[in-house]
Amino acid sequence: MSIVEIKDLAFSFSRKEGPIINDFSFSMEKGEIVGILGQSGSGKSTLLRLISGLEMPQKGTIKIAGITVVDEGVFIHPEDRGVGMVFQDYALFPHMTVKDNILFGLSRVPRKERKQRLDEMLELVQMESFEKRYPHELSGGQQQRVALARALAPKPNVLLMDEPFSNLDADLKESIREELGVILKKANMTCIMVTHDRNDAEAICDYSIVLGKANKATHDLNRKPIQKIK
């Protein structure tokens, strides 16, 4: 069974503008890491927002772990989809410590298990000694690791990552990229990662798809066929 299944998806920001995503279909299996490549404005981040439920498509169906989360008559709110997300600028809550940021998504987990899960996550991202720090006291790479731990803690069905390396220095990027690949595989996480850098996708993803810029004349999204990079 596919863990994410998208069929005939269409989305536009307004009626005046043409669709930014048009007739898009795609599926992926559990444990796969898929890269979404494409230029600015090609709808990469929008695709993640549609899967997560932060935007609503005009047409099409999205299923996550076999459950329809959106179609013409169904809309499941983001908080009930079982999807984790690492935002481009991490969006760590500035008024909470690392510990509280990670615990934030565990409100539905029994109290006893929360602490254990927190420790597991801190260990996974090697941030054990930073749990009392606030986000502004961390480096870019550390913030990214906390964001990853926070997203993984509630054990989502699928993890979405929006340009996870765009806020990092070039030197740091390479080491963190490798680290991230290891963490994701260790957690056996299904992951969709949006990036504009082909090297990111090559380093981490099992395969990638390329979204083309929407063609203004036809408003068609020129989705290239799935391209195996690795």
Added chain:
Amino acid sequence: MKAELVKRNIKKEFNGWWMISLVGAVVILLPILFIFSSIFQEPNENWLQIQAYLLKNYVLNTFTLVALTGILTAFLGVTLAWLTAAYDFPLKRFFRWGLILPLTIPTYIAIYTYRTMLGYTGVVQATFRNHFDYRINPEWLTVSGIPGAVFIFSLFLYPYVFMITRAFLESQSTSYIESARLLGRKPLSVFFKVVLPLSRPAIVGGTVLVIYEVLGDYGVTSYLGIHTISTAIFQTWFRMYDVNSAMRLAAWLMVIIVGIFILERFLRQGRRYHLSNKSKPLAPVKLKGVSGVAAFLYCGVVFLIGFLIPLVQLIAWAILTFDKIWDASFLTLINQTVYVAVISTVIILILSVVVANITRSHSTFSFIVSKCVTTGYSIPGPIIAIGVLAIFIALDGVLAPVYSNMGLGEAPLILSLSLIMLIVGYFIRFMATGFNAVEIGFEKVGTKYMEASRMLGLGVTKTFFKVDLPLIKGSIISGFVLTFVEICKELPLALLLRPFNFETLATKTYQYANDEQIYEASIPSLLIIAISILSVVIIQMIGKRVKR
């Protein structure tokens, strides 16, 4: 769109936050719509008389006041803004905020202060008479009629134009002004060819705020005996007890408001230049010699007449009457003012937070709701008052059987004699003040934390309390203070909607002044000015934070 799709879209948006917002919007719109409904009712005899003999005069006076005040405030506001934004001269840094201070003296306080100060027994004429043995012709100094009102309105309301235009000039216009200077234009030419056309939206925006104040004024015009539509609304209600005619007058005033609103849109049309946020601040040019002194004198005179002189006069009167006024009943007055202002402000802030939170979805529906709940700011107090009054009287009529069952007598006026009516009035009038402050907070925080929280499994309400509230609490506090201050200063709504024997600082000031107990009015006036200065300080602090 298919029915299923519509149902799905509603399901995505709709929740308790929406319900509360809709109820708020209905409460705000109902009195306004009720006023318009009066046009379709059969007019009574009073109205036919008003229409035949008085209405023309009311409308003419209102227009004259609005036109003259508009021109003068625009002139004062723009020239002062340009001087303090583009030039350096002695005490310029002080004038940048000092010239906002006239706004802290409500016009109904300014008018009785000036009229008494310049009157026969006032300090000016008395000094000349007693110390210099010179009798000034009283006509030279009389503050009366339309010229007197225009003088007061312009001098104490110009800061609206000044603040908006100066902020625009300082932050947005640098590259255009520098280009004009480099192209060899002289200062006057830069002002007329570049500054004025560019700042037109800011000037129009500020002037329209002044016009709304003038249209809703009751204090100045009634004190000077000028008949405007607003004063007529009060007279038909207080003297004739004729709500229907008062509503018809309010509908007329609404027509003028709508006209001004359309004119504002028209004047701004095509003038929404794309201006970069990254624009660097304007580097002021140093004025030397005579021009420096002239700029200093111009700003200084406006500051003296618009703030310092009336303030000193009020302090002098307050010293004379302190022992007489400052007693237990005065403390009750402060208590009552604070009590009603706090309750109204809390209600306003709660609804502001709810509506501002739903407008973050940027849907058409949320846009409409946000516009509905903020309509009150452009509607003069007397219109709101009469709309609320009419609704509450009608409500009491509907509830009459309930009252009767409760043993409260046949058709008593319960709601329309209660404090609830005044609170509803404040709520409609000042919702925009609270909402704008909260909306700025939400805009600064953005949606990323809210989205992150929802992706981590928390619903809209839990997200608000755990994530949004701690992040926007500063904006909520400033919204609270600004709204609280506005309510403490407000006069027309309080006069029309307060329960019997309920006084606020503003109504007491007005009552003293109306009874010619001018000296006694000084202490409540000074208190109102003190809380207004607090709001200016907060606006300045917010401005600095936003700049940072």
